[in-house]
Amino acid sequence: MAKIELTEAEKREVLECLEKGKPLDDRFRFLLFGDKREVELVWNGKTSQVCNVVLPFQVIEVGV
Structure with a gap:
């Protein structure tokens, strides 16, 4: 699994959203x-x- 790389500001934003629901x-x-x-x-x-x-299949009529 790859490491998640977030800035400190992004981490704070995620935590704030989670805390506030x-x-x-x-x-x-x-x-x-x-x-x-x-x-x-x-x-x-x-x-x-x-x-x-x-x-049922739809019938498509084509004029020739």
Whole structure:
């Protein structure tokens, strides 16, 4: 694992955010957690339940 290198001012800013329960600034995302390219959509009421759904294909008509 690579060493995290933050300036003293950045460390103070991170600690201040954590102590106040504030979200961290986006610039710390890659510094602290690496370059992970995983994306998840989140919304109120979203569940972790997984289901399989059969969907019909959409017919696209092309005029010639």
